[in-house]
Amino acid sequence: MxxxxxxxxxxxxxxxxxxxxxxxxxxxxxxxxxxxxxxxxxxxxxxxxxxxxxxxxxxxxxxxxxxxxxxxxxxxxxxxxxxxxxxxxxxxxxxxxxVPEKEDGWFELHGYARSGLMMNQRATHSRGGPYLTPAGDTGGAVGRLGNEPDTYAEVYLEKKQRLDNGATTRFMVMLADGQESYNDWTASTSTLNVSQAFAELGSLPSFSGVFKDSTLWAGKRVDRDNFEIHWLDSKIIALNGTGGGIYDVKWSDDAKSNFSLIGRSFDGIEEVNDDIQSYILTANNYFGPVQWLLSGIKAKDNEYRENRTDHSMDNAGNKGYLTMLAYHGDDFYGLRPGMSKTALSYGHGLGAEVKTVGTRAELTNDADTVRLATYGTTELAKGWDLAPAILAQSSTDRYIKGDDYKWLTLNARLLQGITENFALAYEASWQYMDLDPKGYLDYDKVKGDFYKLTFAPTFRPDDLSPFFTRPELRVYATYMDWDKALDNYSANDTLGQTGFTAGGQWSFGVQMETWF
The missing domain is CATH 1.20.5 (Single alpha-helices involved in coiled-coils or other helix-helix interfaces)
Structure with a gap:
C-alpha cells in the first residue's frame, strides 16, 4: 500500500x-x-x-x-x-x-678607561669636563657625554684564594693615571699612582653569629660600597683612604652593617702639612633596600695650618660629621620596570664635604651642606631607553662665615637602539647656580644657567644592557652655552677664558669608554 x-x-x-x-x-x-x-x-x-x-x-x-x-x-x-x-x-x-682554586687561588684583571679626541669649531683643543662650571668646585657636575677631553685609565689586579677550611683571601693593587695630553708618550705629565693596595679575609671558620659571613680588610682602598651617578661622573658617596674595617656584619637576613676607620691627607692645599690628616669613623647600615650611613671626622691640628688666603682661618674646621639616607630601588621610582637610586645627605663642619668624605681642609666648623642625588633607568618603548638624574646642593658658611653656594643640575641621557651594535645617544644638561663666595679666593658673586646638548652615534658589542654595555666607541657633537655673568666668577676657572666665553660653544670628537 x-x-x-x-x-x-x-x-x-x-x-x-x-x-x-x-x-x-x-x-x-x-x-x-x-x-x-x-x-x-x-x-x-x-x-x-x-x-x-x-x-x-x-x-x-x-x-x-x-x-x-x-x-x-x-x-x-x-x-x-x-x-x-x-x-x-x-x-x-x-x-x-x-690552576687549582684551593691550592694556588686565581688572578683577575679588571679596569676602567676612557680616551678620546675633543676639539672646538675652530679646530683647537676644546675645554670641557663634568666640573667645568663655577659650581664644579663644590661638586656641581654636568653631563659627561661629549664633554671629556682627557684620557683616564685604571687597572687593578686581584689575587683570590679559597682555603680548605673555607676561608677566603683577596689582595688587590690598582694603578691609575689621568691627563689631557694627546701624545703617545706622556711620562713628563703623568699622574700615575698606586691608588689602592689592600687585603681581605673572609668566611673565617672561627667567626660565628653576626660575624659568620663578614669580611675583614686593611690597607689603602676605595670603599667597596661607593656608588655614583655615572652620567655625571659624580660619586654620591666616596669613602677613600687608608685604614681598615669589616664588611657584612649581618644582624638578620635583611639587615647588615659595615664599619671602617680610615685616614687621609686633605686634597688641593699644598700648604697643608702631611702630619695634618683627617680620620673618618664610619658605620654604613643596610635594611633591605634602605641605606643609612653615619661618619664622624676629626683633624686635630687643621686649625693651625698655614693660611693660603687673605681671610682669617680662626674657625677652620677640626671636626665634623655627616649622614646619608639612601634608597636602592629595583624599579623606576615605583612607576615602571627599571632601577633607581636616591640619596639625601647632610654634613656639618668637616663633614660638609658630603661627597668625597674628609678631603676639604678649607671647611669651617660652622659649615653646613645638604645634598640630594637621584637617578634611574627605564625602557620607554622597544629600542628607547631613558636615564634621568637630579643633583642639587646647598652649602652655607662653607669657607667663610656668611658664604652661600646653591646649585641644581638636571640631566637626562636618551638611548635609541638602531641595531644590536649601533645606537644613537642623546644627552641634555641644565645647571642653575647661585654662588656667593663673600670674596673667598677673590671669587665673585654670580647667578645664572648653563646648558649642554650632545648627540653621539655609538657602536657597541651588544645591547644586553643599554646603559652599561661596554666597550663603546662614540663620535659626538656637543653644544654648550651659559649666562654671561658666569664668565666673571673667577679669573682662573674654565668659563670666561680666551676663546671660551658665553655665546655658544661647539665641540666635536671621538671617544672610547670601557670597563671589565
Whole structure:
C-alpha cells in the first residue's frame, strides 16, 4: 500500500463523517512534501558539516606533522646544547686541574678607561669636563657625554684564594693615571699612582653569629660600597683612604652593617702639612633596600695650618660629621620596570664635604651642606631607553662665615637602539647656580644657567644592557652655552677664558669608554 491509497482511504473515511475530503487530502500532501524538503536540507547541511570536519581533521594532521618535526628539531638542538655544556664542563675541569682554586687561588684583571679626541669649531683643543662650571668646585657636575677631553685609565689586579677550611683571601693593587695630553708618550705629565693596595679575609671558620659571613680588610682602598651617578661622573658617596674595617656584619637576613676607620691627607692645599690628616669613623647600615650611613671626622691640628688666603682661618674646621639616607630601588621610582637610586645627605663642619668624605681642609666648623642625588633607568618603548638624574646642593658658611653656594643640575641621557651594535645617544644638561663666595679666593658673586646638548652615534658589542654595555666607541657633537655673568666668577676657572666665553660653544670628537 502506497501513500496515495492511504490518502484515498482516509478521504473516504472523512467523507463518511461528513468532512471536506479534498481539502484534507491536499493539505496532508503539502505537509508531507514540506517535511521532505526540510529533511533534504538537513541532509545537505550534515554533508557540509562533515566536509568541514574532514578538512579540519586534515589540517590537524598537517599541524601534527609540523609539530612532530619541530619537536624533533628542538630535540636535536637540545642534544647539541647538552653536548656543548658537557664539552665546556670538561674544559673547565681541565683548566681547574691546571690552576687549582684551593691550592694556588686565581688572578683577575679588571679596569676602567676612557680616551678620546675633543676639539672646538675652530679646530683647537676644546675645554670641557663634568666640573667645568663655577659650581664644579663644590661638586656641581654636568653631563659627561661629549664633554671629556682627557684620557683616564685604571687597572687593578686581584689575587683570590679559597682555603680548605673555607676561608677566603683577596689582595688587590690598582694603578691609575689621568691627563689631557694627546701624545703617545706622556711620562713628563703623568699622574700615575698606586691608588689602592689592600687585603681581605673572609668566611673565617672561627667567626660565628653576626660575624659568620663578614669580611675583614686593611690597607689603602676605595670603599667597596661607593656608588655614583655615572652620567655625571659624580660619586654620591666616596669613602677613600687608608685604614681598615669589616664588611657584612649581618644582624638578620635583611639587615647588615659595615664599619671602617680610615685616614687621609686633605686634597688641593699644598700648604697643608702631611702630619695634618683627617680620620673618618664610619658605620654604613643596610635594611633591605634602605641605606643609612653615619661618619664622624676629626683633624686635630687643621686649625693651625698655614693660611693660603687673605681671610682669617680662626674657625677652620677640626671636626665634623655627616649622614646619608639612601634608597636602592629595583624599579623606576615605583612607576615602571627599571632601577633607581636616591640619596639625601647632610654634613656639618668637616663633614660638609658630603661627597668625597674628609678631603676639604678649607671647611669651617660652622659649615653646613645638604645634598640630594637621584637617578634611574627605564625602557620607554622597544629600542628607547631613558636615564634621568637630579643633583642639587646647598652649602652655607662653607669657607667663610656668611658664604652661600646653591646649585641644581638636571640631566637626562636618551638611548635609541638602531641595531644590536649601533645606537644613537642623546644627552641634555641644565645647571642653575647661585654662588656667593663673600670674596673667598677673590671669587665673585654670580647667578645664572648653563646648558649642554650632545648627540653621539655609538657602536657597541651588544645591547644586553643599554646603559652599561661596554666597550663603546662614540663620535659626538656637543653644544654648550651659559649666562654671561658666569664668565666673571673667577679669573682662573674654565668659563670666561680666551676663546671660551658665553655665546655658544661647539665641540666635536671621538671617544672610547670601557670597563671589565
Amino acid at each position: 502506497n501513500i496515495f491509497s492511504v490518502t484515498a482511504m482516509t478521504g473516504i473515511l472523512i467523507s463518511g463523517l461528513g468532512l471536506p475530503t479534498l481539502a484534507f487530502a491536499n493539505n496532508n500532501a503539502a505537509s508531507i512534501e514540506s517535511r521532505l524538503e526540510q529533511l533534504e536540507k538537513r541532509v545537505q547541511q550534515a554533508e557540509r558539516r562533515a566536509q568541514l570536519a574532514e578538512a579540519k581533521v586534515q589540517g590537524a594532521r598537517v599541524d601534527t606533522r609540523r609539530l612532530e618535526n619541530a619537536v624533533a628539531e628542538n630535540s636535536a638542538q637540545t642534544r647539541e646544547a647538552h653536548q656543548a655544556v658537557q664539552e665546556t664542563e670538561k674544559r673547565t675541569a681541565a683548566l681547574e686541574k691546571k
